[in-house]
Amino acid sequence: MTKVTMTVNGKTVSGEVEGRTLLVSFLRETLHLTGTHVGCDTSQCGACVVHVNGKAVKSCALFAQEAADADVRTIEGMANADGSLSVIQQAFQDHHGLQCGFCTPGMVMSTAALLAENPKPTETEVRHYLEGNLCRCTGYHNIVKAVLAASGQDMDQIAAE
């Protein structure tokens, strides 16, 4: 067991991990941050996406030790400081961009990363960027709408499509 220390949602945290402990296991089981989900075992589904030093990362594809000293952000750290929903979270609620909620944390984290690097994406760019996040409930329609709305683009025009 090795001690690992990192910053998660602005707080310094540490814990004992095995070499094989994945970042997602460390978040869920050691830190009890269960908002990050595990939906597959091949790094395909994206339910476990978190930000590591500002980049969207599948936390099942990283050992906890690889995130040592990193700045990690999870879904639990995405709301506004007063606890209200952030612009992206609010857009997902407003546009019914989630149903069962299991893929949702990964979708929100990927969306935040997308909009950080491309603030006004086209529909095609949104769909391409979210390729690594599977959703079985929504048919993606309202997820894509939510992402476009979160980017501040004209929803009347999108609704008319």
Next chain:
Amino acid sequence: MPKDHGVGASSKRREDIRFLTGRGRYTDDVNQFGQTYAVFARSDVAHANIRSIDTSAAEAMPGVVAIFTGEDFKDVGGNPAGWLINSRNGEPMREPKRPVLAHGKVRHVGDAYAAVIAETYAQARDAVEAIVVDFEELPALVDMAASLADTTVRVHDELPDNQCFDWGWIEDNRTKVDEAIRNAPHVTTLHLVNNRLVPNAMEPRASIGEYDPGTGDYKLTTTSQNPHLTRLLVAAFVMGIPEHKLTVIAPDVGGGFGSKIYHYGEEALVLAAARKLGRPVKWTAERNESFLTDAHGRDHVTKIELACEKDGTFIAFRTETMANVGAYLSNFSTATPTFLHGTLMAGNYKVPNVYVNVKAVFTNTAPVDAYRGAGRPEATYSLERVIDKAARELGIDPVAIRRMNFIQPDQFPYTTPVGLQYDVGNYDATMDKLLEISDAAGFEARRAEAASRGMLRGLGINSYIEACGIAPSHLVGQLGARVGLFDAATVRVNATGNISVMTGAHSHGQGHETAFAQVVAGMLGIPEASVDIVHGDTSKIPFGMGSYGSRSLAVCGSAIVKATDKIIAKAKKIAAHMLEASDGDIELKDGRFSVAGTDKGLDWGAVCLSAYVPHNYPLTELEPGLEETAFYDPANFTYPSGAYACEVEVDPDTGKVKICSFAAADDFGNIVNPMIVDGQVHGGIGQGIGQALLEAAAYDDMGQLVSGSFMDYAMPRADDLPFYQVDHSCQTPCTHNPLGVKGCGEAGAIGSPPAVVNAVIDALQRGGMAHVTHIDMPLSPARVWAAMQG
């Protein structure tokens, strides 16, 4: 103006707040003090006798506290099929035992034959690797026709021909249908495969078993669409636990689509292990296990014939289907290809002769059961594909041939030749709406533009009907169901006037917490925020048959309405006493009781308070308190219907299909929350397009699932799918439930596969490839390209 609250409003979902902030509570998020972990040893071969299982090395591994094999469960009950089907010859179906852990034989890849319980998940996982099993491998039966033909290799040794049943529906129709087809001016025949699918809810199955030696109470936290049914099956059939000593909790559940209706052996195992150890036992499936052991969907091989006049008037449908049930009978596996399929084989049409034959076949594959739509997508696909083929053969427009055969609005209630009575509908109305929203009139211009780019554009249109709101108990009982399909609700009004509604429905994405609150708040005229919906806990809810078959609002919602009606009736009596009026003169509007024709009145809260502080209260006539329970058993199924259109472009060089647009016009009767209904249809269409273009649960000849991960199984991704146009403004309310609702959860998955395939065939036909009359799903580029080459 759209409504802003109550029935008809697109109220935002309250459950979203916890899901969007990481505060959802799914089974794997739950951890109990002193918890241990279960990992299963699963067969890596499809069919074998178990000569021996040596667990001695595993037992000596660090952290291992117990190991179970099939031997430990040989004396407990099997996991039963919920529906008895009789064969044409009157014999009951063959029903081999489905054990908790395989005993004597393994029958599909993934069949669990042992389980390790250890202090940590990693220790359990390591120890499973140390179990030594000696298999005597047997040939694997994968293909259904081969299974039926093979009497030497048997999935279950006691079943000589691997057949579960040979069902005729309706057998009395058979001679007449045969004769009608023999004498018909035109017969169109189509052989098709309804491809096998893996449901793939994003949350893998998980279960936690607990046992309290002090009280003898068990608790099972599990990923279930219907905790009460799971309790009944585990308690009464498998484990022999008194039902009142077992609580089943299904907390937030990350999608189901049918696969989490059923009781699985892992649930019994964690309970048995918890009892033995006196400690909680947790199991969470890996996605690999989901692929191998969740009940799969569809998997029909069908020959369908449509007999008609030269003008397109339908005379008869006749189908012969082989339906794969896999290695064991899952709980609804025998109902899905029969009463959820054969009874829908008249479609939306006034056809006098219909006969359906279904042979259910055991194979060395995972069990197959209801998956979103469950039998109805198979019926719709067969019908709407053969109708399209017939229209082409007869030179009739595909919309026109459907319209000329539609049951007309003035013909309802309409009794079909396959045993259902449709209560209401208007199929031309949804077709008209579809043509409008899909801009069908503009198709030719879009096709010409696509042709200028070298692309083949096609348009596919079809209708569908389904039977939802499952279901009237008296009817399903006659049809072989071993359960009643009513539902229950308790409305508990607190002293301060806010409300908890306990419902037998279970929400795993459908938004019941929001929509059901709209119903109750609307009836009482109080804020939606004053009403909470409680679901998924057998210790809190009177009873329930859960959520599947698009039944939640139609059946469970109706129970809520009836319980709320009782609340209103009692509250009016209390108000009448307080206002010194007759209860017949009391009106409830906008949360206020008033005496008709006067300005005397009381707020909702004052009456509720009086029920719990009964100082000024008619105690001689009325019990204090304000809580009512209702059980509701529907009079009939509900019959959602609609029309779907898909436009595709096929790349002639590669065979790749692109969905250009998809439109759906549905008649769901009355609508409680339009936003949620839109979302349900979107999701169904996404799965339907997935089935049509991408998805296939493919087994090789050895019985290995070759598409057994998200790297191999083509789940639809965001860039595979377009925006959809959906409309549910055509509304013929259900005639027999109090809300006039029909159910919307499965429509998208039922109506969409034939629209996609019809569109691709249309594109190829218009592109001059007259020889291409059918391609089996999924329409991968390789399959389309090969068909194009002839």
